[in-house]
Amino acid sequence: VQLVESGGGLVQPGGSLRLSCVTSGFTFSEYYMIWVLQAPGKGLEWVSSINTGGWPCYADSVKGRFTISRDSAKNTLYLQMNSLKPEDTAVYYCVADRTLLGCSSAFAPRRADFAYWGQGTQVTVSS
Numbered sequence: 001v002q003l004v005e006s007g008g009g010l011v012q013p014g015g016s017l018r019l020s021c022v023t024s025g026f027t028f029s030e031y032y033m034i035w036v037l038q039a040p041g042k043g044l045e046w047v048s049s050i051n052t053g054g055w056p057c058y059a060d061s062v063k064g065r066f067t068i069s070r071d072s073a074k075n076t077l078y079l080q081m082n083s084l085k086p087e088d089t090a091v092y093y094c095v096a097d098r099t100l101l102g103c104s105s106a107f108a109p110r111r112a113d114f115a116y117w118g119q120g121t122q123v124t125v126s127s
Contacts, residue, residue, distance in 0.1 A: 001025035001116050003094045008121030015084050015125070021077040021094030021118055028075040031116075032101045035068060035079050036109050037090035038120075046107045047092070048079065057103035062088075084125045094118040 007019040035047040048068040096116040
């Protein structure tokens with residue numbers, strides 16, 4: 001199983017980035033897909049999820065700014081990030097699970113909660 005994120009980098013406040021997560025080794029269409037972040041010195045934080053039918057949900061902190069999507073033909077998950085803020089600075093992880101969607105801003109993810117994790121991609125928002 002592999003989940004490989006890309007698209008992170010350094011961007012100025014107000015800018016945009018598009019994260020991608022290419023997956024292999026499992027049946028992508030049968031899994032919920034999730035984005036989780038970890039800011040410097042902090043714990044894991046749920047960002048957004050998308051179910052197998054394409055229905056998305058977002059943490060309050062990113063609602064209206066981020067858009068999650070999936071392409072089953074390419075086994076790929078995306079996160080379009082607009083109007084970025086310095087507090088969005090974090091490592092962003094692509095995560096997959098059959099049963100846990102985590103659609104709640106109160107959800108505090110742990111690594112053991114999900115089946116598969118990517119290695120993460122760094123997003124830094126700074127002027």
